[in-house]
Amino acid sequence: MERGKWKMEFLFVLLALLGGCIREEEFDDSPRGNFEALWKIIDEQYCFLDYKQIDWDGIHDKYKPLITAGMPDDGLFEVLDNMLAELKDGHVNLYSASNMARYWDWYLDYPRNFNEGIIERTYLGKSYRIAGGLKYKILEDNVGYVYYESFSDGVGDGNLDEVLSYLSACNGLIFDVRNNGGGNLTFSTRIASRFTNEKVLTGYIMHKTGKGHSDFSAPEPIYLEPSNSIRWQKKVMLLTNRHSYSATNDFVNAMRYFPNVTVVGDKTGGGSGLPFSSELPNGWGVRFSASPHLDAQKEHIEFGIEPDVKVDMDKEDEDKGVDTIIEKARELLKVG
Incomplete structure (x- = not known):
């Protein structure tokens, strides 16, 4: 569907x-x-x-x-x-x-595994480019680096065409969604569709059908269709930490099913329940998770997604202005 x-x-x-x-x-x-x-x-x-x-x-x-x-x-x-x-x-x-x-x-309650000051000073510097919500640059070892801070920041198909065209000569790509607390699922789908050449089953959705705690519809499959525009064909290192949440969790869940993508860093924060809002008699609003999203194996991802390669930031590296997780991703891109 x-x-x-x-x-x-x-x-x-x-x-x-x-x-x-x-x-x-x-x-x-x-x-x-x-x-x-x-x-x-x-x-x-x-x-x-x-x-x-x-x-x-x-x-x-x-x-x-x-x-x-x-x-x-x-x-x-x-x-x-x-x-x-x-x-x-x-x-x-x-x-x-x-x-x-x-x-x-x-x-x-978890390690931060992210230092925005190091990203700004060491990796992006002053000459990075901006397309919609994407900040991107070619690093000195010919690796493309993209940082996406929030899925609430719009990214259009034209933005993605420009970014992927600019980085096309790179040996590989680092796509960093650490500290991305989520936002619009449309952007999750739009970006992920640039990294697959085939229609892929990425998960299932269930709907509440009654007032009982377990009253749900049968799981309905969710498929991701490849974009009919520019698609990335080389290796991708997708960087995550515990603050990768909600729509970011959805993005990581889809991306991990693509053979050219490796998830690097820390477990995501989760947040797989699509939220809905209601109101109390005094007018206070309440938002809550109302519909569970499962992965392709019909397992819950509410508590987060484990990385393929677990890496934590090293304090000595941070003191030197080095991002341990980015450096591990660069190392992995050189292998194979």
Whole structure:
């Protein structure tokens, strides 16, 4: 099934399921009402409760006593923030006019494996080129280097044509998505399609079909079609770290199925659940993972994707202004 088609079907299913998640049972705009509304939204619509073995009923009992009549908004927000943090999901957020609840331990608890200062000074320098969201340069050993900071930064087909044409004489390519926290899946598909000559099965999507924690549709296949424009034919080293998340996780998952691509660095941060938004009685917004994305073996990638070659930044290298992971990628490009 084409990605655009399953995205549309996914939207229709979620609109039907989520549109009435609060109206089915009326909750008043009180601390208790907002607490119960949020708990119920997650209970019926969050897609990883069973996979993560989360006792959501137990979490309800844990946080309910902390809710008191007349408690201030800041106090209520803190309790709801802490409750959502039990999901350990960077796609889960609560929004008020004054704050945003977020879970960032999925990367803060791990080695950073990235130093933007070294990238800017040692590798990109002052003469790099920019095409859409891509920063790129030919390194002195005739290796192409591309850094993509965010999948929220647009990349058009014209940009990709220019970048790949400019780097075409290079012996190989380093594509760096470290610290890319995600963004638009369209750009993930658009870029990945430049690295395959064949239609490739890259994963599966499941949709919520009911209120039970395991109520999902059968997995629907996701295929990536090759671009009908310029495609890269040489070796690629794809650099990742724990802050490679969400749409970046999707990109890495697709790219790893191509024979000319090697994933180098640290495990990605994950974030495979497509997010959806709802609202509490007091108007606070809530975003959460609503539809699981599996890999081509029908395995979850919510907790991240392991690299082919595990490399961590070396402190002595950093002190010298050297990126250990980039240097390993350059070394691998010279082999074979």
